[in-house]
Amino acid sequence: MKIIMLGAPGAGKGTQAKLIAEKYNIPHISTGDIFRANIKEGTKLGKEAKQYMDKGQLVPDELTVRILLDRVSKDDCKNGYVLDGFPRTIPQAEVLDTEVAKLGEKIDFAIDVDVPDENIIHRMSGRRSCPGCGKTYHIVHVPPKKEGICDDCGKELVLRDDDKPETVKNRLDVYHKQTQPLIDYYSKQNILRTVDGTQDMNDVFTAITALLEA
Numbered sequence: 001m002k003i004i005m006l007g008a009p010g011a012g013k014g015t016q017a018k019l020i021a022e023k024y025n026i027p028h029i030s031t032g033d034i035f036r037a038n039i040k041e042g043t044k045l046g047k048e049a050k051q052y053m054d055k056g057q058l059v060p061d062e063l064t065v066r067i068l069l070d071r072v073s074k075d076d077c078k079n080g081y082v083l084d085g086f087p088r089t090i091p092q093a094e095v096l097d098t099e100v101a102k103l104g105e106k107i108d109f110a111i112d113v114d115v116p117d118e119n120i121i122h123r124m125s126g127r128r129s130c131p132g133c134g135k136t137y138h139i140v141h142v143p144p145k146k147e148g149i150c151d152d153c154g155k156e157l158v159l160r161d162d163d164k165p166e167t168v169k170n171r172l173d174v175y176h177k178q179t180q181p182l183i184d185y186y187s188k189q190n191i192l193r194t195v196d197g198t199q200d201m202n203d204v205f206t207a208i209t210a211l212l213e214a
């Protein structure tokens with residue numbers, strides 16, 4: 001099964017993608033996570049991506065598509081994957097469609113996790129991430145057992161640089177201009193499914209599994 005997660009930054013794509021990946025035993029692929037791992041390792045790709053990410057802008061399509069296609073060509077993607085944060089532009093979606101079609105396959109579902117802008121700022125200012133394992137928390141909705149510390153690896157949680165309010169505003173503008181047109185793109189392919197992302201995360205997941213298994 002090949003699934004795409006759509007939605008504004010902070011809508012809960014990563015949270016749901018992780019649950020989907022566990023339930024259906026497919027890899028969870030986040031281009032944002034790949035970029036952050038490269039930034040942490042100090043690679044050339046990381047240095048280039050960081051310039052855009054810190055400003056809340058998109059990393060150029062050419063670079064993003066290259067890393068995504070490289071990732072989905074790996075063996076563990078043979079039975080599908082759940083993409084989180086890719087595609088974010090129409091050209092990215094078109095390249096993905098072309099590459100998937102070359103294999104005689106198709107994207108099964110694009111799931112839009114729908115959350116209004118008013119809720120997004122609260123979601124993102126409360127998001128805390130583990131710099132060690134990448135696990136995500138929310139100070140109110142998904143708190144760690146011990147305040148400020150990752151449950152899994154014991155590292156101190158951080159606020160992502162691009163989750164600061166001034167950058168979040170930019171990211172939302174970028175989402176509306178460049179990414180939201182994908183809703184129409186996948187709707188025309190009849191693979192768009194929309195869930196109310198303002199519900200409790202377990203209810204969002206129940207709604208998603210119902211759609212995938214309908």
Ligand code: ADP
Pocket residue numbers: 007008009010011012013014015016084123124126127128136137138139141142197198199200201202204
């Ligand atoms: P995205 O991957 O779309 O940027 P995340 O999955 O990282 O978003 O979620 C953004 C923030 O909101 C995180 O702090 C996460 O813990 C929290 N969150 C995710 N889903 C929900 C939900 N249904 N209700 C409340 N908070 C949520």
Ligand code: AMP
Pocket residue numbers: 009010030031032033035052053054056057058059060061064084085086087088089092162171
């Ligand atoms: P995310 O972790 O999905 O919120 O992504 C964090 C940042 O990484 C985004 O704000 C972009 O700067 C960059 N990024 C992630 N995925 C993409 C993509 N598909 N296209 C362009 N930039 C991306």
